[in-house]
Amino acid sequence: MANTATRLLNLIMLLQREPNSPASRLAEALDVSVRTVQRYITMLEEMGVPVYAERGSQGGYSLVRGYRMPPLVLSPEEAVAVSLGTSAMSVLWGNLFRTSAQSAMSKIANVLPEEQLREVRWAQDSLLTRGLPRTNPGVDEPLLEALYQASRRCQQVDIVYQGRGREQAEARRINPYALIYSWGQQYCVAYCHLRGAMRSFRVDRMLSLQPLEEHFTKPDDFDPNEYLNQDADDRPMIRVRLLFAPQYAELARDYACCWDSTETLADGSLVAEYLTADLDMARCRVMSFAPKATVLEPPELIANIQQAAYAVLAQYPAEPMVPEALGDTANAGHTLTERRLLTS
Numbered sequence: 001m002a003n004t005a006t007r008l009l010n011l012i013m014l015l016q017r018e019p020n021s022p023a024s025r026l027a028e029a030l031d032v033s034v035r036t037v038q039r040y041i042t043m044l045e046e047m048g049v050p051v052y053a054e055r056g057s058q059g060g061y062s063l064v065r066g067y068r069m070p071p072l073v074l075s076p077e078e079a080v081a082v083s084l085g086t087s088a089m090s091v092l093w094g095n096l097f098r099t100s101a102q103s104a105m106s107k108i109a110n111v112l113p114e115e116q117l118r119e120v121r122w123a124q125d126s127l128l129t130r131g132l133p134r135t136n137p138g139v140d141e142p143l144l145e146a147l148y149q150a151s152r153r154c155q156q157v158d159i160v161y162q163g164r165g166r167e168q169a170e171a172r173r174i175n176p177y178a179l180i181y182s183w184g185q186q187y188c189v190a191y192c193h194l195r196g197a198m199r200s201f202r203v204d205r206m207l208s209l210q211p212l213e214e215h216f217t218k219p220d221d222f223d224p225n226e227y228l229n230q231d232a233d234d235r236p237m238i239r240v241r242l243l244f245a246p247q248y249a250e251l252a253r254d255y256a257c258c259w260d261s262t263e264t265l266a267d268g269s270l271v272a273e274y275l276t277a278d279l280d281m282a283r284c285r286v287m288s289f290a291p292k293a294t295v296l297e298p299p300e301l302i303a304n305i306q307q308a309a310y311a312v313l314a315q316y317p318a319e320p321m322v323p324e325a326l327g328d329t330a331n332a333g334h335t336l337t338e339r340r341l342l343t344s
Helices: 004-017 023-030 034-046 076-093 095-111 116-124 142-153 223-233 246-254 279-287 299-315 336-343
Strands: 051-053 061-063 155-161 169-183 185-192 199-202 206-215 239-242 261-264 270-276 291-298
Touching: 004 023, 004 034, 004 061, 004 076, 023 034, 034 051, 076 095, 076 116, 076 279, 095 142, 142 155, 142 169, 142 185, 142 206, 169 199, 185 223, 223 299, 239 246, 239 279, 239 299, 246 261, 246 270, 279 299, 291 299
Parallel strands: none
Antiparallel strands: 051 061, 155 169, 155 206, 169 185, 185 199, 239 270, 239 291, 261 270
């Protein structure tokens, strides 16, 4: 929610960008009344910001010619956003941005007023993000840095790539258009000269990388999100339906982010549904809830789980343990911190 200080800063920036703006236009941009804009103008004048008004039908408010805001003026909320954003960059991209993120925050902290610094310190202690997938430690940091620089400079690169499930690595020449972080992995969306089409490459599967002298021109209409969404749309989607008995319905509700929809039945049980294009990933998700969730469909997922269950039994041919010896499995697989959150 914007406070008065934030609106005053936004008003100064509006007057810099659009001099001679009428009060009605400023009120619309700030989502306040014309009377409030006039009050803000008075406050700016009292603070020493040189604002003047041109009267008449074509008139409006302007800053005195040559006046500019200081190079860095952040509201407390903006300072918090910058702080949390730089912290996230160092987590998601590892050494590629860790030093730069720390340096940026040090420079910002040196010029922030005390009010903003207090807000940043509070946010760092009170607005925490946990559960982000850890960046793959198998990524070659110098290779990632070289790929990042090649993408910035629009340089073609030669890579040796070990594709998933392939026995032999392949030499590829690619135009690296964009780097993407997704669920602990870094990917490069690139034009592949070998395939003559767009492809996505996992960075940790690049065995080597050599930047070339040749450059490329990225298409003006290229959108990495659109490419990834289209790639996902090309795969057939499978609807998964799970049944949670009444005593486990609350468990399903605790993980509402996993489902596209849920339905509570008359007996208190719950049916959860979601779409997926990967049966193996669906098996992993379902088995993380076993035996509290029963697959209703599709049949091929049931068969997939049966095969995995038999393989697990064959791997651990010990005497079965009674439920009391297993203890409470509702929180199995969670860390102590996660169990505290789940039981709170």
